[in-house]
Amino acid sequence: MISAFLNTALPLSFSSSSRSVKLTNHNDPGPKRTKLKFIINQERKFAFMPLKCIWNSDLEWNARNHSFCVSCLTATEVPLGSSEVVADRLGRVVSEFRSLTEPIDRVKRLLHYAALLPPVDESVRSQENRVAGCATQVWVEAELDELGRVRFGADSDSEISKGFCSCLIHLLDGAEPEEVAKVKPEDLADLNVGLHGKAHSRVITWHNVLIAMQKRTAALVAGSERERSPPLEQSFPSSLVATAEAQIPQSRWQKLDANLSRS
Amino acid sequence: MPPTPLQLFSSAMETAIHKLPSFKTINPSFYTARGTASFRVGLRRSSSSLSVSASADREGDQDLGHRTRPDFPILHQEVNGSKLVYLDNAATSQKPTAVLKTLQNYYESYNSNVHRGIHFLSAKATDEYELARKKVAAFINASDAREIVFTKNATEAINLVAYSWGLLNLKPEDEVILTIAEHHSNIVPWQLVAQKTGAILKYVTLNENGAPDIGNLKQMISRKTKIVAVHHVSNMLASVLPIEEIAHWAHDVGAKVLLDACQSVPHMAVNVQSLDVDFLVASSHKMCGPTGIGFLYGKSELLSAMPPFLGGGEMISDVYLDHSTYAEPPSRFEAGTPAIGEAIGLGAAIDYLSGIGMQNIHDYELELANYLHESLRAVPNIRIYGPVPSGSIRRAALCSFNVDNIHPTDIATFLDQQHGVAIRSGHHCAQPLHRSLGVSASARASLHFYNVKEDVDDFVRALKDTVSFFNSYK
Numbered sequence: 001m002i003s004a005f006l007n008t009a010l011p012l013s014f015s016s017s018s019r020s021v022k023l024t025n026h027n028d029p030g031p032k033r034t035k036l037k038f039i040i041n042q043e044r045k046f047a048f049m050p051l052k053c054i055w056n057s058d059l060e061w062n063a064r065n066h067s068f069c070v071s072c073l074t075a076t077e078v079p080l081g082s083s084e085v086v087a088d089r090l091g092r093v094v095s096e097f098r099s100l101t102e103p104i105d106r107v108k109r110l111l112h113y114a115a116l117l118p119p120v121d122e123s124v125r126s127q128e129n130r131v132a133g134c135a136t137q138v139w140v141e142a143e144l145d146e147l148g149r150v151r152f153g154a155d156s157d158s159e160i161s162k163g164f165c166s167c168l169i170h171l172l173d174g175a176e177p178e179e180v181a182k183v184k185p186e187d188l189a190d191l192n193v194g195l196h197g198k199a200h201s202r203v204i205t206w207h208n209v210l211i212a213m214q215k216r217t218a219a220l221v222a223g224s225e226r227e228r229s230p231p232l233e234q235s236f237p238s239s240l241v242a243t244a245e246a247q248i249p250q251s252r253w254q255k256l257d258a259n260l261s262r263s
Numbered sequence: 264m265p266p267t268p269l270q271l272f273s274s275a276m277e278t279a280i281h282k283l284p285s286f287k288t289i290n291p292s293f294y295t296a297r298g299t300a301s302f303r304v305g306l307r308r309s310s311s312s313l314s315v316s317a318s319a320d321r322e323g324d325q326d327l328g329h330r331t332r333p334d335f336p337i338l339h340q341e342v343n344g345s346k347l348v349y350l351d352n353a354a355t356s357q358k359p360t361a362v363l364k365t366l367q368n369y370y371e372s373y374n375s376n377v378h379r380g381i382h383f384l385s386a387k388a389t390d391e392y393e394l395a396r397k398k399v400a401a402f403i404n405a406s407d408a409r410e411i412v413f414t415k416n417a418t419e420a421i422n423l424v425a426y427s428w429g430l431l432n433l434k435p436e437d438e439v440i441l442t443i444a445e446h447h448s449n450i451v452p453w454q455l456v457a458q459k460t461g462a463i464l465k466y467v468t469l470n471e472n473g474a475p476d477i478g479n480l481k482q483m484i485s486r487k488t489k490i491v492a493v494h495h496v497s498n499m500l501a502s503v504l505p506i507e508e509i510a511h512w513a514h515d516v517g518a519k520v521l522l523d524a525c526q527s528v529p530h531m532a533v534n535v536q537s538l539d540v541d542f543l544v545a546s547s548h549k550m551c552g553p554t555g556i557g558f559l560y561g562k563s564e565l566l567s568a569m570p571p572f573l574g575g576g577e578m579i580s581d582v583y584l585d586h587s588t589y590a591e592p593p594s595r596f597e598a599g600t601p602a603i604g605e606a607i608g609l610g611a612a613i614d615y616l617s618g619i620g621m622q623n624i625h626d627y628e629l630e631l632a633n634y635l636h637e638s639l640r641a642v643p644n645i646r647i648y649g650p651v652p653s654g655s656i657r658r659a660a661l662c663s664f665n666v667d668n669i670h671p672t673d674i675a676t677f678l679d680q681q682h683g684v685a686i687r688s689g690h691h692c693a694q695p696l697h698r699s700l701g702v703s704a705s706a707r708a709s710l711h712f713y714n715v716k717e718d719v720d721d722f723v724r725a726l727k728d729t730v731s732f733f734n735s736y737k
C-alpha cells in the first residue's frame with residue numbers, strides 16, 4: 001500500500017517526455033489498471049489538507065469506472081465534499097495556473113491534466129451529455145453516489161478542453177451538491193488560456209463545463225426530491241425548428257468526404 | 264485612362280502637406296459607375312493614414328496589403344508576445360482610421376436623432392445618415408437609395424425578408440431553396456418561417472469538387488420554388504456561386520432571389536442590377552465599417568408590397584389607437600432610432616473601399632487566395648475544404664481546414680498563445696455543412712486586402728510548429 005502525501009498543486013513533471021502519470025487500458029470497461037508515478041516536489045509545504053492515495057501497490061483499482069477521476073487527487077481519506085477540500089483544491093489549482101506566466105506552459109499543463117482525465121465509457125459521448133456552447137465537443141455526466149455525493153465523468157474531442165474538464169473533475173468529483181453549486185465562474189478565471197479574465201465568453205470551455213456540472217447536479221438533486229417539489233415551469237421546446245433537413249439526399253453526404261481537396 | 268476621382272482629388276491636394284495614395288486603377292469605369300457622392304466623406308481621410316499611405320506610394324511597387332496596412336492601427340500590435348497576425352477577417356474586418364475618425368467626429372460634433380428634429384444637429388445627422396444610404400446604394404449599384412434598408416446586421420436583414428416577405432408570400436408546399444453551405448443566419452429564419460407557413464426547405468448539396476452543386480440547384484428549381492436564398496461567397500468553402508445564372512433560372516419560374524453577400528461585398532465589386540437579385544444582405548462590420556449596422560437591398564416594387572417587420576417609431580405615418588398607417592420604404596422597415604453614427608461610419612468605410620477600388624481589392628485578394636491555398640497544402644496531414652483553385656475555379660482568400668487528430672480549437676488556441684496568430688475555429692455558424700463533411704469543427708484562416716503574403720508565411724510556419732507540438736504529446 002502506497003501512502004503518498006500529495007501536494008495537489010501538482011508538482012508533477014509536465015514535459016511531454018516525462019509525463020509521470022499514465023492511464024492505460026482506455027477502452028477496457030472492467031477494472032482499470034493505472035500506472036502512477038509521482039514526483040513530489042519536496043520544496044512545497046503541505047499546508048493544505050493532506051490527501052492520501054489509497055490504491056494498492058500492484059495498481060489494482062476496483063473503483064467504479066470513473067470514480068477515480070484524476071487518480072489520487074480525488075481519492076482521499078478525508079471525507080469528500082467537506083467545504084475545505086473543494087476550496088483548498090480550488091486555491092491550489094488557481095495558484096498553480098497563476099504561477100505559469102508563459103502561455104505555452106499553461107497549454108502544456110492543460111495537456112498534462114488532459115492525460116490524467118480518466119477515460120469514460122463510449123456511452124458518455126451522447127447528445128444529452130453534450131455541454132452546450134463550447135467551441136469543441138464536450139460531454140459531462142453526473143451521478144449521485146450512495147453517500148449523496150456527485151461523481152462526474154467527462155470527455156472531449158479537444159485535448160485542451162479535456163484538460164479543463166480534468167481540472168474541474170479534480171475540483172468537484174465527490175463533492176456534496178451544495179459544494180458544486182457554490183463554485184463561481186469568477187473563482188476559476190485564472191484557468192483561462194488565451195482568454196484573459198473574460199469569465200463569461202460563450203467559447204470558454206471550463207466556464208461552460210462548470211455550468212453544465214452545476215446544472216446536472218441541480219437536476220440530480222431535484223430528481224431525487226421530485227415527489228416533494230412542485231412541477232417546474234414548462235420550458236420552451238428547444239427543438240422548435242425541426243424542418244426540412246430530410247430534403248437532403250443522404251447518400252450524397254457520404255460521398256463528399258472522399259472528394260475533399262487533400263494533400 | 265481617365266483620372267479617378269481620387270486622383271483628381273489628390274492633384275488638387277498637391278499643395279497640401281500630404282499626398283493621397285494614387286492607387287493604380289485597373290477598372291476606371293468602376294468609379295464612374297458609383298457616382299461622385301460617395302467620395303465626399305472620403306476626402307476627409309485622416310492625415311495620419313494619408314501620410315503613411317503616401318510614403319508607401321512613393322516606394323512605387325508595393326502591393327495593396329503593404330500600402331493599406333498603415334491605415335489600420337489595430338494591426339500594429341503584439342499579442343501574447345508575438346506580432347499580431349490577424350487572419351479572422353471573415354468573422355469581422357478591421358477598421359481604417361478614416362472610419363474611426365468619422366465615428367468620433369459624429370459623436371463629437373453632430374450627434375443627434377434623425378428625422379425628428381428641426382434643429383441644426385438633427386438636420387446634419389439626418390443628412391449624413393441619408394448620405395450613407397446613398398453611398399451604400401451606389402456601392403452595390405442599386406438604382407435608388409430607397410431600396411436600401413438599414414438593419415442591425417445581415418442576420419436581421421434576412422429575418423426581415425423571411426418574416427415580412429416570407430409570411431406574406433409562402434404557402435404550404437411552396438419551396439425555399441437554400442444550400443447546405445448557408446450560414447445559420449440564412450437557414451434558421453427560413454426554418455422559423457417554414458414552420459409557420461408549411462413551406463418546404465430544400466438544400467443544395469456539394470459536388471465532387473467540394474463546392475455547392477449548381478446542377479443540383481438548377482434541377483431543384485421548379486414552379487413550386489418561391490425563393491432561392493443563397494450565399495454569394497461561402498464563409499467556409501471559399502467557393503463563389505454564379506448568381507447571375509441562378510437569378511435567371513429562378514426568375515424563369517417566378518421565384519425571387521435573396522443573396523447573402525456578407526463575404527462578397529467586402530471583397531469584390533457587387534452590382535445588384537447586373538446580378539438581377541431581388542434582395543441582397545450584408546454586414547458593415549465585415550467591410551471595414553462599424554458593428555451594429557448592416558443593410559438590406561430590395562427591389563422597390565418588392566419592398567413597397569411588404570408589411571413592416573418591427574413596429575415602433577419612425578416606421579409609421581399615422582398612429583391611431585386601433586391602427587396605424589405605415590411609412591413608405593425604407594422607413595417602414597426602420598422602427599425606432601437607428602444606429603446613426605454606425606451608418607455614417609459604414610458610409611466612411613465605403614468611401615475608403617471605393618477609394619482603393621473594389622476591382623483592385625479583388626485582384627489582390629485573388630493572388631492572396633492562391634498563395635494561401637498553395638502554402639497550406641504543404642502542411643502534412645491537412646485537409647482543406649472547398650474547391651481546389653484552378654484557371655476556372657476561383658476561391659475567396661480564406662481556407663477552412665483540419666489537421667489529422669488535432670482539434671481545430673486546440674490549433675487556434677496554440678496559434679494565438681504561442682504565435683500571436685488569430686484564426687477562427689469551430690463550426691463557423693455552418694453546422695449542416697460541417698456535418699455533411701463529416702466533421703464537427705474546422706479551423707479557418709481568412710484574409711482581407713490589408714493582409715500580406717508574409718502573414719500567410721508566418722501563419723503556415725506557426726501552424727507547422729503547432730502541429731508538431733501537439734503530435735509530440737501523442
Ligand SMILES: Cc1ncc(COP(=O)(O)O)c(C=O)c1O
Nearest residue numbers: 416417418446448498523525546
Ligand atoms: C456568409 C455569411 N452570412 C451571414 C453572416 C451573418 O452576419 P452577421 O452576424 O453580421 O449578421 C455571416 C457572418 O459570419 C456570413 O459569413
